[in-house]
Amino acid sequence: MTGGASEGEEGVTLDLLKMKMADFAKERDWDRFHSPRNLLLALLRIGQWFMFDGHSQVGEVGELSEIFQWRGEVPKGLPGWKEEEKQHLGEELSDVLLYLVRLSDICGIDLGKAALRKVGLNALKYPVGVCNKAYSSSKYEGKDNNVGSQSNGSES
Template identity: 60%
Template sequence: METEGEIEKKEAAMAAEEEEKEEEEEAAVAGDVSLQELSKKLNDFAKERDWEQYHSPRNLLLAMIAEVGELSELFMWKGEVRKGLADWDEAEKEHLGEELSDVLLYLIRLSDICGVDLGDAATRKIVKNAVKYPAPSKGGA
């Protein structure tokens, strides 16, 4: 039989665990989430549903392309869209966020399945692009 002190310790541990979980959810909602955190969430999501068997590089790529198509549909026939989407209503902006998220999530999952550290690869690509496309020099010297 557990003592009162042991019960209090367990309750405190459970409360701390719940608080940590809430903080993680708040961070994700606030947009302060890393690629690694998203990757873990996607991996857990797939495992819980036994979807790993379907997540081959080819299948993930095709799913991502389909999502890019859905994203494209939001811009179709709108002409040039101004930065900030001032002419879009909130429902359109929310839908855009969902489609952008679908593309991002498939990209992260694809990179994981292929064994590519997406954050590292993107950082290295930015450095390569800076060398390939140097900024114009300022001043006349």
């Protein structure tokens, strides 16, 4: 699929991204590089794996983390961030999503279905009424889960 720039902008689906990534790789004869292991390393790597990518030592999750590194806690909505900083964040979030979509596709996992199923499992594991006042799991005790919620009035 090689449609126009605005294609799919209204309600982007995982299937559309999956097709875009498949076309991107096919058009460049990069299918041979998009193995499960390579895609996982592209997300997480420390070190180099690809011939045109000699300068980067961290994977996309690392690049995403670098944006938040040393900023301390960041309020929701990112007040005070410049537009180009938000755009950069969008790019790094997209890289993570795109590699995850591609990794799922290459592994034969329907990511949308798997994620929906997982949302259901999460709801069973953390029932409303038990968890809506305070986290009962010691895993989360002592953590401030409402950091920044006053900045835009949204709940986490």
